[in-house]
Amino acid sequence: AQSVTQPDIHITVSEGASLELRCNYSYGATPYLFWYVQSPGQGLQLLLKYFSGDTLVQGIKGFEAEFKRSQSSFNLRKPSVHWSDAAEYFCAVGGGSQGNLIFGKGTKLSVKP
Amino acid sequence: DSGVTQTPKHLITATGQRVTLRCSPRSGDLSVYWYQQSLDQGLQFLIQYYNGEERAKGNILERFSAQQFPDLHSELNLSSLELGDSALYFCASSVDRGHYGYTFGSGTRLTVV
Numbered sequence: 001a002q003s004v005t006q007p008d009i010h011i012t013v014s015e016g017a018s019l020e021l022r023c024n025y026s027y028g029a030t031p032y033l034f035w036y037v038q039s040p041g042q043g044l045q046l047l048l049k050y051f052s053g054d055t056l057v058q059g060i061k062g063f064e065a066e067f068k069r070s071q072s073s074f075n076l077r078k079p080s081v082h083w084s085d086a087a088e089y090f091c092a093v094g095g096g097s098q099g100n101l102i103f104g105k106g107t108k109l110s111v112k113p
Numbered sequence: 114d115s116g117v118t119q120t121p122k123h124l125i126t127a128t129g130q131r132v133t134l135r136c137s138p139r140s141g142d143l144s145v146y147w148y149q150q151s152l153d154q155g156l157q158f159l160i161q162y163y164n165g166e167e168r169a170k171g172n173i174l175e176r177f178s179a180q181q182f183p184d185l186h187s188e189l190n191l192s193s194l195e196l197g198d199s200a201l202y203f204c205a206s207s208v209d210r211g212h213y214g215y216t217f218g219s220g221t222r223l224t225v226v
Contacts, residue, residue, distance in 0.1 A: 046216070101214075
């Protein structure tokens with residue numbers, strides 16, 4: 001079955017520290033992978049996406065993610081976290097003929113001063 | 114503003130009632146997706162329409178129905194509402210069948226009392 005696992009429900013990092021949010025997927029076909037961010041009371045905003053090619057993809061707000069096929073992972077990273085990055089982050093997988101995305105349960109990021 | 118418009122933003126209704134949520138996709142987008150977000154279930158895909166036709170169905174209850182009109186706006190109808198239907202309902206749109214990610218609206222928060 002197709003699924004996305006985000007093992008960390010809640011992560012707290014200090015402002016200026018590096019960040020890595022984990023995402024593992026299970027998908028039968030070649031996956032299309034996405035990271036979205038949701039601020040409180042807001043909809044989801046697309047951070048970055050991977051379809052093919054270079055396995056390290058750059059997104060908005062200084063985020064990047066690396067696709068590792070052997071590990072079925074697509075972890076999100078940022079070298080230096082800002083207080084405004086506090087939000088919930090969702091990993092998603094798609095690529096089937098229908099196009100709908102399957103989302104992980106999300107990781108809530110808190111940033112301490 | 115993402116370009117995807119959802120109305121109303123908030124809705125409070127009683128059990129057993131029926132409500133309609135409305136979504137206007139981003140200009141030029143042909144696909145509309147409906148998702149339900151709750152604390153325990155996370156983001157659950159409900160249904161997808163592409164250019165007026167139902168394209169994929171997810172975990173949508175029989176009490177729920179949707180349609181996409183010729184002007185491409187979509188409505189999600191929820192009937193015989195139960196307390197457990199209280200959730201955030203998101204609409205998203207994409208120009209194609211969603212392989213390249215999609216744009217979310219800000220959601221409708223439904224509270225059933």
